[in-house]
Amino acid sequence: MSTSSLVLILVVVAVVLIAALVTGVVLTRRRRISLTQKEETPRPGGYQAASGITFAPATPEATDAEAVAVAEVEVTPVRPAPVERPAPVEHPVADRTEVDGQPGVGDDASVPRDSPQRGFVEIDLPEEASEVEEIEPTEGRLERLRGKLSKSRNAFGTSLLGLLGAGDLDEDSWQDVEDTLLIADLGAALTTEIVDTLRSKIAGSGVRTEAEAQALLRSVLVDALGPRMDRSLKALPHAGKPAVLLVVGVNGVGKTTTTGKLARVLVADGRTVLLGAADTFRAAAADQLETWGKRVGAETVRGPEGGDPASVAFDAVKRGVDSGVDTVLIDTAGRLHTKVGLMDELGKVKRVVEKQAVVDEVLLVLDATTGQNGLAQARVFAEQVDITGIVLTKLDGTAKGGIVFQVQRELGVPVKLVGLGEGADHLAPFEPGAFVDALLG
Numbered sequence: 001m002s003t004s005s006l007v008l009i010l011v012v013v014a015v016v017l018i019a020a021l022v023t024g025v026v027l028t029r030r031r032r033i034s035l036t037q038k039e040e041t042p043r044p045g046g047y048q049a050a051s052g053i054t055f056a057p058a059t060p061e062a063t064d065a066e067a068v069a070v071a072e073v074e075v076t077p078v079r080p081a082p083v084e085r086p087a088p089v090e091h092p093v094a095d096r097t098e099v100d101g102q103p104g105v106g107d108d109a110s111v112p113r114d115s116p117q118r119g120f121v122e123i124d125l126p127e128e129a130s131e132v133e134e135i136e137p138t139e140g141r142l143e144r145l146r147g148k149l150s151k152s153r154n155a156f157g158t159s160l161l162g163l164l165g166a167g168d169l170d171e172d173s174w175q176d177v178e179d180t181l182l183i184a185d186l187g188a189a190l191t192t193e194i195v196d197t198l199r200s201k202i203a204g205s206g207v208r209t210e211a212e213a214q215a216l217l218r219s220v221l222v223d224a225l226g227p228r229m230d231r232s233l234k235a236l237p238h239a240g241k242p243a244v245l246l247v248v249g250v251n252g253v254g255k256t257t258t259t260g261k262l263a264r265v266l267v268a269d270g271r272t273v274l275l276g277a278a279d280t281f282r283a284a285a286a287d288q289l290e291t292w293g294k295r296v297g298a299e300t301v302r303g304p305e306g307g308d309p310a311s312v313a314f315d316a317v318k319r320g321v322d323s324g325v326d327t328v329l330i331d332t333a334g335r336l337h338t339k340v341g342l343m344d345e346l347g348k349v350k351r352v353v354e355k356q357a358v359v360d361e362v363l364l365v366l367d368a369t370t371g372q373n374g375l376a377q378a379r380v381f382a383e384q385v386d387i388t389g390i391v392l393t394k395l396d397g398t399a400k401g402g403i404v405f406q407v408q409r410e411l412g413v414p415v416k417l418v419g420l421g422e423g424a425d426h427l428a429p430f431e432p433g434a435f436v437d438a439l440l441g
């Protein structure tokens with residue numbers, strides 16, 4: 001081989017080596033995302049929902065002149081939620097005292113109904129009101145809920161923004177982002193989905209600044225909350241009859257409190273409300289509800305202690321129809337979701353009420369602090385009655401605000417309201433944008 005050929009081969013080899021080196025560097029840089037410019041962006045704190053709670057009649061043709069105008073929104077989540085049907089729950093049949101297969105009051109009497117951590121005597125009755133309270137208009141009241149999500153905000157927003165704003169996003173950083181989402185109770189599937197979306201969007205869209213990364217995080221989280229779901233409460237009268245709302249859930253999640261808070265919002269909105277105390281198991285429940293009613297001038301229909309809840313619900317709706325109120329809110333008894341007799345009874349309450357009027361909403365109240373257990377409850381309730389909306393209470397007491405994402409995804413039903421405290425006005429409409437801002441703020 002001549003010297004010139006040897007030189008030529010050496011030059012070609014050198015060129016190939018340099019090309020490989022350059023390609024490697026470029027690929028590594030692409031994988032590692034550097035956020036070079038740190039930008040100070042003012043972040044508003046707290047949950048600042050833009051509006052009050054939106055009410056709507058159940059059927060469009062029944063819209064009365066007074067009805068609040070509700071924008072027509074498509075009831076499709078941005079990413080359709082696969083509703084996983086759970087395996088049937090093993091019911092402890094041996095625990096049951098009823099033997100003829102019919103649901104009945106006290107059919108689980110041999111088993112304590114309450115969860116061990118909370119007894120009946122621990123419930124404080126709301127303050128007795130000597131006269132009907134002045135209720136502040138719903139407009140602007142949500143401003144007072146600023147900071148109520150601070151626990152979730154610290155666990156969620158602070159760490160996520162810290163990670164995304166830290167500069168280089170390498171594999172370890174992404175693992176930390178994933179861990180943060182898991183700790184906040186977003187669940188494994190949703191966490192993977194969100195991290196993958198974030199990664200590909202950040203890499204693909206040339207995001208380079210902290211502010212851009214944050215904006216992207218916000219939009220990915222908001223999208224995961226199905227921002228176009230219809231969250232209006234079907235609480236307005238239609239076809240000359242009151243709207244009927246059933247409030248269901250396990251013991252101690254906040255059903256009675258939520259019913260009381262909701263009555264308050266409706267009355268503040270100029271509506272007339274009647275309360276049905278269909279929780280006949282817990283001695284104090286009817287008193288508790290009646291006190292809430294008195295505070296806003298709403299009548300409460302109650303039955304004998306230990307009486308048939310379906311019959312109280314029936315009487316309440318009948319009374320509501322006869323007296324021409326706008327809305328009947330029925331508080332049902334808390335039930336362990338594993339007790340088949342009590343769950344059957346819930347279906348019975350609904351069927352009996354439907355002899356009087358359409359049930360416009362079945363609101364499932366879930367305690368946000370119970371995390372995955374809340375999801376298990378949701379599945380069983382959803383099998384028994386058609387849940388139309390979720391109320392997630394006690395979000396003020398947990399760092400796991402991410403449960404909102406999972407609950408909606410799991411049930412395919414929108415979170416309509418959130419409870420952010422024990423106070424009478426600590427009930428807010430759920431708005432994905434405002435909620436994510438509060439978490440990240």
Ligand SMILES: Nc1nc2c(ncn2[C@@H]2O[C@H](COP(=O)(O)OP(=O)(O)OP(=O)(O)O)[C@@H](O)[C@H]2O)c(=O)[nH]1
Nearest residue numbers: 251252253254255256257334393394419420421422
């Ligand atoms: N911090 C906080 N506490 C709440 C919230 N909602 C309800 N609670 C409290 O949770 C406790 C239980 O509320 P209840 O309304 O009695 O619950 P329930 O589901 O009706 O209970 P049962 O009738 O036994 O099934 C009460 O002390 C409420 O004040 C909330 O959003 N935040």
